[in-house]
Amino acid sequence: MTETNTSSQESATVNALASAAKARRRPTGPSWMATIAIVLLLLVILLATGAWHLQKRYDNVGREVATQIQLFNNQVSEARAQARQAITLADAHAVRIALLESSLRETQNQYSLLEQAWESFNKGMEDSMLASDLERLLSLASQQLRLSGSVNNAIMALEAALSTLVRADRPKFSAVQRAISTDLDRLRAAPVIDVAAISARLDSLNSLITRAPLLVPDLKANSVQDLNAVARNATANEQAASSGTQTAPVIQSAGANDQSLSWWESAWIRSSDWVLQSSKKLMTSLGRELSGVISIQRVNDASALLMSPEQGAQMRANLRSRVLTAQMALLMHQPAIWRSELAAIESSLNTRFDPKAVDTIAALGVVRELAAASISVAVPDIVDSIAALEAVRVSEVGSKSGN
Missing domain, CATH: 1.10.287 (Helix Hairpins)
Incomplete structure (x- = not known):
């Protein structure tokens, strides 16, 4: 019992000491419950403030979004209106393009018809112009052969006509081309007179006649002497x-x-x-x-010693005129006049000039050389080419009259 009382007393003592200790540790300020309540109140206030701000911001954003949606709707409406206008214009343009395409097809058809008509007309005109050019060149070649006997000039005219035909490439003129080629071959094979060389010899003869002394002194001979x-x-x-x-x-x-x-x-x-x-x-x-x-010489014509200086000068001028006439006969291919003029010049040199003078001897040699030269050469004609061209013209006239 004693032990039980002792333990009870000890327990009571311990409890008293514990209560005293708890009493000593209790704070003097508000309790922890109040603190928690205050903290919770502050949190509620902060959350309410944040929610208000969020709601206000949400309202502003909503209003801005609504404004932008309204603007977008307006733009979409305008775009739809413009699209409808564009579709209307596109339809109008499509109709206009269809009309233009139809008019273009009609124009192309008319152009093709006009081109065909122009080609047919131009072909006839080109043939006519080509025939006119060929006729002009052939007439020129014929004139050169008949009037002056110039084979080289006639060859040049025929070569020009042949090159024109080759460039034109007209099957209708094939016969004319063959005839011109044949005439060209005949003209190239024909003998040619060297007119330039003979003319040079005539010029030298003229100079010798001017320098050669007469049997009696004349004005020219006195100056030379x-x-x-x-x-x-x-x-x-x-x-x-x-x-x-x-x-x-x-x-x-x-x-x-x-x-x-x-x-x-x-x-x-x-x-x-x-x-x-x-x-x-x-x-x-x-x-x-x-x-x-003093000089002694034999004279066949006694009248040659009775010439005056003026008569001698006149005779030299007459001989130069005969040389010019001989040159014209050379160009015109007149052998009779050529021979008669050279014979007259040779006779005057033998009877009127000093036969011992060097110029007289040289002039006689030139005259005899020229008299031996032949200036009459048979020149071929170009009748075949002219006849072929005339046949083409006749066929063209017949085709036009038949149409």
């Missing part, structure tokens, strides 16, 4: 000077070799040499002058 005399005197002076310069060393050498002779013997030798050289010069000059004054 004066020039020849001046030339001869100049040549004689040069020869004399050269002979003097050549004899002086001889005399000096002779004096040098004869130093053993006396002075009067040396002077005599020099004097005799000088007299000998002077006499030779004097005789040479006298012979030259006398040969120019």
Whole structure:
């Protein structure tokens, strides 16, 4: 019992001490429940404030979204209206394009018809123009052959016609092309007269006639003789000077070799040499002058010695005119006139001019050479080409009249 009481007392003592300790640890401020309540109240206030702000912001965003949706709806309405207008315009354009396509097809059909008509018309016009050009070239070639006998010019005209036909490439003119080719071959094979060379020989003959001296002195011959005399005197002076310069060393050498002779013997030798050289010069000059004054020659026509200087000049002019006539006969291919003019020139050279003069001999040689040349050559014609072109023209006229 005692132990039980003791333990009860001890328990009571412990409980009293525990209660005292709890009493000592109890705080003096508000309790923890109040603190939690305050914290919860603050949280509620914060949450309410945040919710209000969120609601306000949500309302603003909703209003903005509604405004944008309204704008979008307005734009969609405008776009629909524009789309309807575009569809209307597209339909109108499609109708217009269809009309334009139909008019384009009609225009193309009309253009093709006009092109066909123009091709047929142009083909006829080209054939007519080609025939006219060929006729002009063939007429030119025929004129060159008949009037002047110029084979080269006729060949050039036919070559131009042939090149025109080759470029045109018309089957209708094939016969004309073959005829022109045949005529070209015949013309190229024909002999050709060298007119340029013969004309040059005629010019040289004219110059020789101008320089050749007559049997009697005339105006031209006097001037030529004066020039020849001046030339001869100049040549004689040069020869004399050269002979003097050549004899002086001889005399000096002779004096040098004869130093053993006396002075009067040396002077005599020099004097005799000088007299000998002077006499030779004097005789040479006298012979030259006398040969120019006196001449002996045989004359077949005595009237040639009675010509005056004016008549001699007139005769030279007549001979030059005959040379010009012979040149015209060469160009015109007239052999009769050619031979008669050259014969007259040769007769005048034989009877009126000095036969010993170099120019007269050269002029006679040129005249005989020209007289031996033939200026009459058988020139072929181009009748086949002209006939072929005429046949094409006749066929074209017949086809037009038949249509």
